[in-house]
Amino acid sequence: MRSSIQKPLKAKKTRFFRKEAHSLFYASVFKDETKLDINYTPAKLHHRYSQLELLKQYFRHTIERPGRMTQRVIVTGQVGTGKTVLAQHFGRSVLQEAQNRNINLHYIHINCRQNKGSFFLVLQQIVERFHPTFPKRGYSAEELLQILMQILDNENIYLITTLDELESLIQVEGSEPLYKLSRIEETRDKTSRRLSLICILRDQSWLDKLDASTRSTLQSNIINLGPYTKEQLSDVLNDRVVLAFKQGAVSSETITLAAELGGEEGGNARYAIELLWRAGKYADTEKVPEVSPEHIRKAVGSVYAVVRRDEVAALDFHKKLFLLGIARHFQQNRDIHLPMGEAEEAYSIICEEFSEKPRGHTQIWKYVQELASLGVIKAELSASGQRGKTTLIGLPRVSAAELEKELSRALDNAGRGSNYDD
Ligand SMILES: Nc1ncnc2c1ncn2[C@@H]1O[C@H](COP(=O)(O)OP(=O)(O)O)[C@@H](O)[C@H]1O
Numbered sequence: 183m184r185s186s187i188q189k190p191l192k193a194k195k196t197r198f199f200r201k202e203a204h205s206l207f208y209a210s211v212f213k214d215e216t217k218l219d220i221n222y223t224p225a226k227l228h229h230r231y232s233q234l235e236l237l238k239q240y241f242r243h244t245i246e247r248p249g250r251m252t253q254r255v256i257v258t259g260q261v262g263t264g265k266t267v268l269a270q271h272f273g274r275s276v277l278q279e280a281q282n283r284n285i286n287l288h289y290i291h292i293n294c295r296q297n298k299g300s301f302f303l304v305l306q307q308i309v310e311r312f313h314p315t316f317p318k319r320g321y322s323a324e325e326l327l328q329i330l331m332q333i334l335d336n337e338n339i340y341l342i343t344t345l346d347e348l349e350s351l352i353q354v355e356g357s358e359p360l361y362k363l364s365r366i367e368e369t370r371d372k373t374s375r376r377l378s379l380i381c382i383l384r385d386q387s388w389l390d391k392l393d394a395s396t397r398s399t400l401q402s403n404i405i406n407l408g409p410y411t412k413e414q415l416s417d418v419l420n421d422r423v424v425l426a427f428k429q430g431a432v433s434s435e436t437i438t439l440a441a442e443l444g445g446e447e448g449g450n451a452r453y454a455i456e457l458l459w460r461a462g463k464y465a466d467t468e469k470v471p472e473v474s475p476e477h478i479r480k481a482v483g484s485v486y487a488v489v490r491r492d493e494v495a496a497l498d499f500h501k502k503l504f505l506l507g508i509a510r511h512f513q514q515n516r517d518i519h520l521p522m523g524e525a526e527e528a529y530s531i532i533c534e535e536f537s538e539k540p541r542g543h544t545q546i547w548k549y550v551q552e553l554a555s556l557g558v559i560k561a562e563l564s565a566s567g568q569r570g571k572t573t574l575i576g577l578p579r580v581s582a583a584e585l586e587k588e589l590s591r592a593l594d595n596a597g598r599g600s601n602y603d604d
């Protein structure tokens with residue numbers, strides 16, 4: 183029987199598999215799911231301190247000598263690199279600073295995409311912050327801009343407004359809105375300058391779509407946010423886990439795996455947070471009290487189907503056996519890295535089960551390379567420890583249970599007859 187040959191579970195790890203005992207007592211792994219919402223602004227901003235300081239520096243004059251100077255800054259960075267959260271933290275801190283100095287300064291954060299890239303809707307949102315009952319119809323964008331400036335003058339307000347996901351506005355309306363916004367102060371014969379801008383874009387190349395003069399007025403102050411490293415993502419995730427999950431519901435291995443995946447996905451904090459949330463949902467569905475690395479893998483599978491069924495079926499016979507050993511290991515253990523030696527061991531147990539003679543080390547090494555290049559597994563060198571470097575195998579993107587199911591099915595169907603190599 184196949185099951186009798188499976189590697190025994192290590193004693194300390196069996197706790198996790200006793201689902202039934204826990205299911206009566208745990209309604210959910212979450213304490214407060216809303217803390218994983220994309221719109222939630224965390225109290226602590228990690229690893230963006232220098233960029234926050236730079237933003238403050240750019241707006242120093244606006245705060246120190248209000249009315250004398252306004253500012254325009256561009257923040258760029260790929261999805262999930264913290265552009266929105268950076269601007270929001272800046273907003274909070276600039277409001278505090280203005281309050282301390284008794285300046286009537288407001289910060290308004292507007293998402294252009296949520297406003298369908300419409301200049302009119304963007305302006306309407308801003309005007310409504312000051313006058314919530316302002317009529318929704320009857321004005322053009324141009325008029326709304328004039329009205330906004332009038333409100334600022336009449337009520338002695340200084341405004342810093344962030345136009346988030348600005349590409350959407352550029353896409354729909356081209357150069358004109360930004361031209362008007364960046365020129366408005368120059369066309370007014372008022373002594374006080376009131377409207378400053380933070381423009382958030384994923385990619386600087388969007389600036390090329392603007393006319394030369396708008397581009398040149400915007401382009402001087404650019405802050406670019408690079409991808410987060412997995413270590414940085416771990417810090418971001420740790421904070422969110424404490425806020426969103428019950429104590430002890432998410433292990434450090436689970437966080438590390440989500441952080442690694444976020445790192446590989448362009449240093450994307452949003453993706454890593456979403457993985458945690460989905461993984462929590464899987465744990466709840468299974469009625470277990472802990473979110474495991476396997477739940478993360480399921481979450482990944484639910485977002486991106488990495489291995490297609492026919493790809494698994496097409497693997498050579500021994501490659502399937504080798505992969506089955508890896509899948510079993512990750513199903514039974516909580517760790518996220520499997521040293522090459524242990525992977526070979528798992529493979530030889532599977533070979534025994536199928537009455538097959540295991541392939542040699544060189545051949546297995548090739549399997550690892552091929553499976554890694556397919557994206558099914560990940561192979562990386564360990565940091566050098568006492569016993570030197572070894573290759574570590576990971577299964578970050580595929581659910582081990584799903585993979586095992588798929589492999590077993592393929593092995594049952596094909597037997598060793600087809601796809602037989604070397
Ligand atoms: N440095 C950070 N510290 C804490 N949370 C962060 C940090 N960077 C990003 N996040 C969180 O990650 C998610 C994505 O960040 P976000 O600012 O929306 O990225 P972007 O706007 O660049 O797509 C948000 O939930 C945000 O709160």
Ligand SMILES: [Mg+2]
Nearest residue numbers: 265266267346
């Ligand atoms: Mg954003």
